[in-house]
Amino acid sequence: MLMLMPARFGYHIAKNSSSILRPISILRFKSNVPSAKQSKNNLPADGIPKKSLPSEGEWKHLKLHIPGENVQTNDLKDRIPKFPLGKENVPTLLPRPGVPQVGKNFTFRQVIGILKNKTQPELIYESEPHRLYFLMCFCASIIFAIYGCVLFEWATWIANKEYDENEKEETNLAIRKREWAISLAMYLAPSAALFLLAYGAALFPTKLVRRIWYLPGPVEHIKFTSYPFIPGRPTPVYTVPLENLKRKHAARVWTGKGFYGTADKGFFYFTLLETLPNGKTKNWIVDRKGFFWSDGRVFDYLFGKETLQEAEAGIPYDKQFGIINQEVKKKKQQLREKHGVLWRYKMAAEEFGKDIKKLGGYITNSKSIDNKKKTDNGKQLPKGK
Template sequence: MLLSRIGSRIPAWGHSSAVSPSFLVKTSVFIRFKSNLPQDFNPKKSLPSQGEWKNLKQHIPGEAVQSNELKDRIPKFPLGKEIVPTLLPRPGVPQVGPKYTFRQVIQILKNKTKPELIYESEPHRLYFLACFCCAVVFTVYGCVLAEYAVFQANKDYEENSNEQNEVLRKREWVLSLMKNSVFSIVMLGAAFMFAKFPTRLVRRMWYLPGPVEHIKFTAYPLFPGRPTPVFTVPLEHLSRKHHARVWTGKGFYGTADNSLFFFVLKEAVNGTKKSKNWIVDRKAFFWSDGRVFDYLFGKESLAEAEAGIPYDEQIGIVNRELKKKRQQLKQEHGFFYKWKLGAKDVQQDIQSATNYVKSLNEKKSGKKSLPKGKKPE
């Protein structure tokens, strides 16, 4: 059959039936059997269009352009849209599972030779709205209290109930103003803290490999339209504040928490006791999962970070062990085991105190107690 097909492609050269082998090889190259290629195959059709790719880039971590315009700080109504996550998992990021262990994931991160994006937050429009409202409210309170302080100081000055001279009246006016302005200063200080709070929000974070590991991250400027602040800090100077674990086991990256929607990173300024606090939103993109951040910023071992046991659960384990031990003591000593054990402890304390008093009396009398089994000569 094969020779018949080949022969059909051989031109008739005279009446000779001899065909050279090289000719057969050259013609057999053009024969294709059972081809699976589609007739209308076009790889460009499977790629997204320019408009689709422009929209898709907004949802891939590290691809969108983060601007500082005023419109980016105003939430879109209804406000429920701002709570829905919009960032997709970044391609190429390893996940802990059947393919990679936690140790291998950490090793992949450590072996990076270029800066690696490990965090990107969702838009913080709700944070800006809440901070703006709180700043306005506390500013109004501060201004009202400041006006009251001036009014009260002028009232005391005009009444002059103690009939003091001008010098004492002015001094009393200043003291009254300072005394009544304390609450106003507190309120204005709170307003300033709320207004400055968004500048502590982390937008993106990169891991910089090298002999000395660094973390580079961006934040928000205080006023719209200003350049994006960029900070580069040694990894050893950044630590997770308190005992709030990043990993909770809830959510896509295991970082969701029902009680607190952010965690705090504390930066030690030049190795001194002074520190800065940076706010990291839990509703964001995390490289691999939250256990990587517990390892980097919680200064935990690989085993502790991989176990991912929250501090609440650790306390729960200790409480369960204590409860189990109490049940065992109750079975051994009865319902009043606490009183029995307490009586034994009191008896031991009394015996120790008695022995101590006897030793003091022996030292005063000059007698030395002999070891057991020996008689005086």
């Protein structure tokens, strides 16, 4: 009995120890610590989360809103606006990646330096869809054409009426026809003017600028595209030296309003003037609602022929006139304090006295010149001696 007790006791200990270790192993198996195999399967192959990369369909949709990535077509459907028309005023273009912005990281001088140091053509402008422009031009052209046709019919009717009424007064057929032609030409003048307006309204979309590229080099050039007159035709592309392309003096691009600082409530576009080789000028329309490289001050520097300091300041012309008027008022106030209330009359009297002195000097100089001529003539020898 005594010999069997240790063996049985050891058997119970081993049995109990195995029962104690079993739940410990179960707890380790159900713990929250991930296994090495499971952690490897959860990581992406390239180490980048898959949600940060757009899918192929998302990328195609995103490219439609990045300037320079979408292919611009000339189909008729691209000129028909979508209803309601309020959708056409919603911006659709995103900022182009990699374009420097004036701020904490870059100064305006550095931004211009980056643009000047480009070795490839750089897209600096892209417009939003011009569907509303096409709609307005189409409506204006139709209205002018209808009124032109009405006036054309009225002109022929009134000219024929006068021709018939002059039958009794004028018997000479040649004179009657001449008077009829003169009256018809006179009455057709308003109709011709309206037909010209209709043609100009129809031709206006061909002046709209769609994209602008800056071409670096020893001689800087600007390349831009527009619309063809007939839908479906190839896109017109123009390349002009930068010095031959400028904006109007009063049409400043930078307003300080909007995302690119180009928004303006009064004028929704600005005009670029192209100087042709024959000396004539050609107008190009640039919509203020679109993508601008950096901001509108770059365009004032390129096309406004302004200095870096003037373009960076970005002071609109109305504010410049206000500053000049304030300086003039300040100077007038100083003159009033110095000369009194009648400072205008005192200044006028001083200017009048200066003019009198100048006039007296001219008179004395002319007299001295005449006397010198007389003395010179008296010293000359008579002819024949």
